[in-house]
Amino acid sequence: MVGSGLRIFNAYPAFARKGEMFCCYPFEHKPIPDWLTFGGWLGGARHWHFAMMWVLVVNGLIYLGFIYLHGEWRDLVPRKGDIRDSWQMVKFYTFRRKDHPHQGKNNALQKTAYFLLPVFGALAVVTGIAIWKPVQLSWLTAMFGGYVWARYWHFIAMLAIVILSIGHIFMVFAVDPYSLTSMITGNYDPSLSPEARNARPFYHLFPKRVRPVSAPPPPEAT
């Protein structure tokens, strides 16, 4: 979706309405490098985009349906103190705090990211519909401030999704590769958690060596 979208964008790599200027994009009329695009040409990229959009929507609905039925949405809704706790995580990752803040299933920074991702996903879908049908659904397009702005929010939503995804994949490998198992099987060994290891990106990737404690002698028979 991102690659074909960028190919479509490259047909007019700007936001301004003809005869106007656009305030909020510093790279007007600078195309995206070809190697980041997909689809080969405008028409081809549009076919990919308009076919794969259904996969994205169905995938998103399955995800939302699943976390609704399993109650796991409760883990993701923002709560009081999440921003403060996320900031503590940032401080820890930047060595301005010594000990790992409370991890739980997901730490506060993760929770914020996992909450924002579906929000930006939904924004990408809805703004996409708004620029697909700016006349038939003109009320929707107007909600985003008209076609030019809807197209801009569509771009921003894509950018946010890309940044969150890259950050997520980086952190999996740099901080908690053990979670790969739990992503697939659901099992998780708490002794390997980032909190237990006090893990920052590329720091304490391996579990702490625990000195084996000799077992107490069996109680004597009476």
Next chain:
Amino acid sequence: MSTDPRDFVSINGIDRRDFLIRGSGLVSAAFLAACDSRGPKAADKLLKYAERKNLVVERKLFRHTSMDVVQAGAHEAGNKLPSYFIAPTVPVWDESVGGKWALEVSGLVGNPVRLTLEDLQKLPQVSNRVNHYCVEGWTAVETWTGVPFTELARLVRADPQARYVDFQSFDDDYHESWDIESAMHKQTVVAYGLDGKMLEPAHGAPARVYSPVKLGYKNTKYLTKIVFMPKMNGGYWSDQGYEWYGGT
């Protein structure tokens, strides 16, 4: 025969490490070949299928009451409106070759007509200040003056069997066919005026079809013929792989 794996190495001259390196190289090469920037060829069928299904969705979504609305404060594009044609130079109607220009409206109609520019101007006139949506992603605000398409359909007594309309031009073989709903939308006009002036050759003089309900490429310029048809008839860009519907 020995089954020592080292025999394989000595015979073929490769070991496991070589095998992995060469093997992964081969797999990536195959991937790259099958999946160039256009995507795998095998996906073409799937994409065509999606386009057909999207067409059904888009036609179901179409409402005659949905109107294009220009945002408050939007500026007219004026001379910033790009000009496109497929001929090597701006197409200009040559009276010495084709006689006086006239628009033929025919096909599945009770009363086929030929209308000169003066005839068109005598028909009911509207001016629509609307957006132009280009397939490339840009938009432009312009005021188009002309005859509502519904007036032409009434004049020629279009047959209810005519589910499609072909708009043909003298810009080489440029034409695009439309579904009848989009043609009968209130904002679809056969335009001869732009921003209060007569249409210039750069923008499709003497007359062109204009509607915000279709992407720019569907709005044939340099009109010669409007044909009501029972079936769709492709189009210049649609035949080159852009989607046929091109609706907004």
